[in-house]
Each structure stands twice: as C-alpha cells, then as structure tokens.
Amino acid sequence: MAVAYVYGAESRDISAPYSIWKVVGSLLFIIAFIPLTLWLVKKFQLAQMKLSQSEIKVVSVQSLGTKEKLMLVEVEGERMLLGVTSQSINHLKSFSSNARTFATMMDEASSPETPSSTEEKKL
Structure with a gap:
C-alpha cells in the first residue's frame, strides 16, 4: 500500500x-x-x-486629424479631391487626369513674383 x-x-x-x-x-x-x-x-x-x-482608384490620402482625411480619388479619368470625416464626405475640387501634380502646382504658385518684389528689384 x-x-x-x-x-x-x-x-x-x-x-x-x-x-x-x-x-x-x-x-x-x-x-x-x-x-x-x-x-x-x-x-x-x-x-x-x-x-x-475597379473604376475607382484612391491616388493619395492625407490625414488631417484622428478622423479627418483629404483623399485624391480617380474615377473614369477624372481626379477628385474629397474631404472625409467620420460623419460626411465632401467634394472639394475636381481635376482632369492629365493635370499637373499637386507639388508642381504648389511650386508654380509660390514662384511667381509679386508686384512689390519686382519693384524692389528694379530699384
């Protein structure tokens, strides 16, 4: 035992x-x-x-906050800039598909001289 x-x-x-x-x-x-x-x-x-x-392509997404985004979407050759939140989707602007890139548009917008700067160069 x-x-x-x-x-x-x-x-x-x-x-x-x-x-x-x-x-x-x-x-x-x-x-x-x-x-x-x-x-x-x-x-x-x-x-x-x-x-x-798919005919819908998300080209780029930029986060603006925790629930807010900017989305560049291409549909049938047209690009659209959309503002997306948790509550809504807003159409902000449309671009043609052969449009310049956003970076080139920003460079062109900042490069033109203002009239005050051209007057200073002449003096």
Missing part, C-alpha cells in the same frame, strides 16, 4: 510540470497565431484589390 502511494505521488509530480508546459506552449501558439492570421488576411485583401479592376 505504501508503495502505491509513493508511486502515485511521483506520477503527479511528473504530470504537473508537463501540464504547465502544455499550457505555456498553447499560449505561445495562440500569441503567434493571431499576428500571423492578421498578416495573411491583409495580404489577401491587397491581392484581391490588385486583381479587381
């Missing part, structure tokens, strides 16, 4: 660390599985977007 009790105690000592390692291994698997699954979902969404021949 005493031998059976000692044998039973030894088997419990062996199974306790085994069950702890089993739990730790399961948790590590779950912790690794969640980011891997999210990464795969993101890759499949990108692949699906590339394969779809």
